Amino acid sequence: MSQAITPAAQAKFKKTLAAQPQAKVVQRAVMNTGINAASEDITVQTQLDCTFSLELPTGKVSNQKHSGRCWLFSTLNTLRHEVAVKYNLKDFEFSQNYLSFWDRFEKANAFYENIIATADQAADSRIVTWLLDSPNGDGGQWDNAAALIKKYGVVPKSVMPETQASENTTEFNQVLNLRLRKDAVKLRQLVAAGADVAAAKTEMLTVIYRMCAYAFGTPVEHFDFSYRDDANKYHRDTDLTPQSFAAKYLSRDLDDYVTVINSPDKPFNQLYTLPIEDNVVGGQHVTFLNVDLATFKALTIAQLQAGETIWFGNDVLQQMSRPDGLLDSRLFNYDALFATDLQLSKKERLQYRDAVVSHAMTLTGVDLVDGEPTKWKVENSWGEKVGADGYFVMSDQWFDDYVYHVVIKRDLLSPELQQVLQNKPTELAPWDSMA
Structure with a gap:
């Protein structure tokens, strides 16, 4: 039986609040300074200094500006670190x-393929609604970046730099998604009529190519690459294509890596796939290997010790000081401020939709004390004006609580986990917690 809030109940709530001696002080603090400022534990910051026992060489941070391309920036950051060392180009x-x-x-x-495949379902079905909510955003997964690089190669930033639209994607997202929703109407109508959709889809893609070219520029096909290295020595490489440039300058074989996750809301030592988030039809699939936290962390440390920086997916919206570049689960003491228990386990946060993989960054170092990690060095892609020239310090507890994905070299996995990679993956729903 439902129960309404009565005037008598309201009076009781107010009386209970007034009986708390600290209520007025806390109320003034929150109203005047905000929740985070009123709850911030300054003593936590003293434990997050920028000194690490293991620190890999990196250069200036990149800047994704007002876009959701963190996953792409982080992928390219891990690749450019090796280029910087190999070619003395910091x-x-x-x-x-x-x-x-x-x-x-x-x-x-x-998106068109998914709309065609679900055309027999109602427009308000869960899957079609999910597709139409965000037909084409600029977020993504590591596997999405790998799929693109395998198909299209890479080029230096100097030959295809950022544009206003690439750095500020809101307007393009709005217009592109309007076009895609309009196309979805037509595709569903064609399928319902039993008509051929192939020609219509080709015509639609012609429009999308034009829109992308206007926003980002026409993709470069041939180019020369000139640079001075850190010793001021001049170099010139001519008659390159994106594919030949990738073949020459990329050291990592992307097939040697897998996204390892710590998602305690589903069974460990299992392989999962998320086909709805595949961005390249016929390309690399989004695949996850789920492991327990101890294994997850040990693999991460092992890869740093092997000299490789690491792409990692996390929930940066939790317990973060952006100006200071700090990530610590104790940074803001909301429990003490509101005199209530706000703690959920990692599994509960995932199950009850409090957790989200909201960001991707790059791990470049760790501080090991007696073999155990205390804090981690993080390369972000928000420019140099936040943190320590764009670098963040992450406590080990924050790693446990809010890190969900790490991209790990397959040969670091145990034989048992390597065997799991041979299994048929379990397909996850589009609205899974790891999406």
Whole structure:
């Protein structure tokens, strides 16, 4: 039986509040300064200094500006670190914009395929509604970046730099998604009529290519690459294509890596796939290997010790001080401020939709004390004006609580986990907690 809030109940709530001696002080603090400022524990910051026992060499941070391309920036950051060392080119960057073009174009094709495949379902069904809520965004997974690089290669940032639209994607997202929803109407009508959709889809993709080209520029096909290395020595590489540039300058074989997750809301030592988030039709699939936290962390440390930086997916919206570049589960003591228990386990946060994989960054170091991690060095992609020149410090507890994905080299996995990779993956729903 439902129960309404009565005037008598309201009076009781107010009386209970007034009986708390600290209520007025806390109320003034929150009203005047905000929740985070009123609850911030300054003593936590003293434990998050920028000193690490293991720190890999990196250069200036990149800047995704007002876009959701963190997953792409982080992928290219891990790749450019090796280019920087191999070619003595500390602050080299790959073109994020080049891959952004192909990502949005490929996602449009994937959207059309999904709309056609679900055309027999009602427009208000859960899957069709999910597809139409965000037909083509600029977020993504590591596997999405790998799929793009395998198909289209990479280019230096100098030959296809950022544009206003690539750095500020809100307007393009709005217009592109309007077009895609309009196309969805037509595709569903064609399927219902038993008509051929192939020609219509090709015509639609012609429009999408034009829209992407206007926003990001036409993708470069041939180019020369000139640069001075950190010793001021001049180099010139001519008659390159994106594919030949990738073959020459990329050291990592992307097939050697897998996204390892710690998702305690589902069974460990299992392989999962998320086909609805595949961006390249016929390309690399979004795949996850789920492991327990101890294994998850040990693999992460092992890869840093092997000299490789790491792409990682996390919930940066939790317990973060953006100006200071700090990530610590105790940074804001909301429990004490509101005199209530606000704690959920990692599993509960995932199950009850409090957790979200909201961001991707790059791990570049760790502080090990007696073999155990205390804090981690993080390369973000928000420019140099936040944190320590764009780098963040993450406590080990924050790692446990809010890190969900790490991209790990397969040969670091145990034989048992390598065997799991041979199994047929379990398909996850589009609205799974890891999406």
